[in-house]
Amino acid sequence: MNSRLWRGYMAIVSGSNAAELAAALAEEMEWEHHPLEVRRFPDSEGYVRVPQESIEAIRSEPVVIVATTFPDSGIVEALLMLESIHDVRRGDMSNLKGEGEQSLADAGPGIFLAVPYFGYSRQDKRFQRGEVVSAKLLARLLTRRCDGMIVLDLHAPAVLEDLEVPVEFVSSMPEIAIHLQNTVRPDFVLSPDKGAIERASHVANAIGCNFSYLEKTRIDAHTIEHKAKDLDVDGAIVAIVDDMISTGGTICKASDALRRQGAKAVHAACTHGLFTGGAITRLSNHVDGVHATDSLPNPRSVVSGAPAIARGVNSLIERVL
Ligand code: R5P
Numbered sequence: 001m002n003s004r005l006w007r008g009y010m011a012i013v014s015g016s017n018a019a020e021l022a023a024a025l026a027e028e029m030e031w032e033h034h035p036l037e038v039r040r041f042p043d044s045e046g047y048v049r050v051p052q053e054s055i056e057a058i059r060s061e062p063v064v065i066v067a068t069t070f071p072d073s074g075i076v077e078a079l080l081m082l083e084s085i086h087d088v089r090r091g092d093m094s095n096l097k098g099e100g101e102q103s104l105a106d107a108g109p110g111i112f113l114a115v116p117y118f119g120y121s122r123q124d125k126r127f128q129r130g131e132v133v134s135a136k137l138l139a140r141l142l143t144r145r146c147d148g149m150i151v152l153d154l155h156a157p158a159v160l161e162d163l164e165v166p167v168e169f170v171s172s173m174p175e176i177a178i179h180l181q182n183t184v185r186p187d188f189v190l191s192p193d194k195g196a197i198e199r200a201s202h203v204a205n206a207i208g209c210n211f212s213y214l215e216k217t218r219i220d221a222h223t224i225e226h227k228a229k230d231l232d233v234d235g236a237i238v239a240i241v242d243d244m245i246s247t248g249g250t251i252c253k254a255s256d257a258l259r260r261q262g263a264k265a266v267h268a269a270c271t272h273g274l275f276t277g278g279a280i281t282r283l284s285n286h287v288d289g290v291h292a293t294d295s296l297p298n299p300r301s302v303v304s305g306a307p308a309i310a311r312g313v314n315s316l317i318e319r320v321l
Contacts, residue, residue, distance in 0.1 A: 010112075010313070011057045013085065014066045015048060015077045021116055021294050022066035024306035029313065031064075032057060036081060046073060048080035050088050052100075058088050062110035062321065064313055065146070068296050069138060070119030070274075078113070082145035085111055112316055113142055114150040114309050116295035117244075117272045124159035135159040139167075148320050150312030152295055152305050153199065153243050153271035166319050170312035172271045172293045172305050173199050176241065177206035179291060179303045184267045186239040190231070192216060192254040193242075200241035203269070210236075214254055226253050234262035244272035245292070248279035252286040267291065271305070273298035 010031050014022030015038040026033035034054040039047050050058060063085055067078035087093075089111065091104035123134035136159055143149055143165045150168045154160065157169045180186055180203065187209055191200035193216035204211035215227040240254050251268040258266050265288045273292030275283075280299060283290050294301040 010062045010064050011054070012064050012066060013054075013058065013081065015081050017068045017070075017074050017077065017296070018066045018116055021305055021309070024294075024304050025064070025066060025114070025309050025313075028306045028310045034058065036084070038077060038081075044073070046077050046080055048077065048084050050084050055088055055093075058085060059091075059104070059107045062112065062317075063089070064112045064114050064150075066114045066116065066309070068117045068119070069115055069142070070117050070296055072119075075119060075138065075141075078115075078142060079145075082111070082113065082142070086145040109147045110321075111146045112148045112150065112313065112320075113146045114152075114312065115142070116152045116293075116305050116309065118151050118154055121155040121159070124156045133159065139163055143167075148316045150309055150316060152293075152308055152312075155243055156195070166316060168312035168315045168319075170308040170315075171199060171202070172295070172303060172308045173202040173241070174206060175303050175305075175307055176269050176271070176291065176293070177203040180239050180267070180269055181207050183291070184237060184239060184265070184289060186267065187236040188212070188231075188233050188238045188263075190214065190233075190238055190240045190254060190258065191242070192226075192240055192250045196242045199243060199271075203239070203241045214257065216250065216253075222247060222249060224249055224253055226257055229257075231258065231261050233258055235264050236262075237265045237267070238263045239267045239269055240287075242268075242270045244274055245270045245279060245283070245290070246274045246276050248275070248283045248286075252282060255286040271295055273300050275299070 012026040037049040069075045089107040094102045120134035148166045189204035191197045191213035217225045255266045267289040269291040290300040292300045293303040293305045295305045
């Protein structure tokens, strides 16, 4: 990137699934938000267009595209957004209607993709012969048309090593810690499995409370088992902190273990609130509260992912621009 071209502003662009988060990011950074024109054809296929009024901004400043790659339609939309921004910045304006100039100068690199929730992140290994490492495939597709990527609370960052563009891994745990401290004031934070230890212990340290973790074995997508463990939670308010909640099975099992050991109240907090298959109802029978970010639209979104993504954008600017 020619740093002389960059004047300290960026255009924040969004499609259909992260418009509010993109607007919050734009406000946080004091940059302009440019929603793209996105719609669905009657057969459900997606359509993306850079509106005429956004073309100049997208060509004159580096661009951050905010796109959650979930559900599958979000992946296609992200790819369409990347391609449309890439064409506009490259100056390929050719169109059958013959509108405007057909070709403009190449604006050069400067496309960044911010992914609040990276769908398919959990298939990060080939567990059995013949499987696809979906997270890696998705990352390769998404980075084909960008110069850097920011990913919020990725399940297991190691899977995105070896990409051809820089990646910033950012976390909403600082904001989740502040929210928990202001609302439930936990005495104890629990990680429901070893994979969430780093995230959950960050929250415990920020709050200044005790911390422990459970050892979880996943039997299948709906069934997990926790190894029995003594936890010092008698009379305590406990927050279980994870990267995501899907069916809620992990949280419900962990909460049951905490209740058996005398926990007074149990709250669940996560970055990505998928809440699939009646998870909210299931959780309401096991925990006193559920707290998530807005990384994807969900009914328990109480923490903004924008500050974490802003940290990632700033780090990427320092590395790339
Ligand atoms: C897996 O290791 C993740 O960190 C979550 O614990 C898991 O995806 C949660 O899934 P569920 O809510 O279906 O138990």
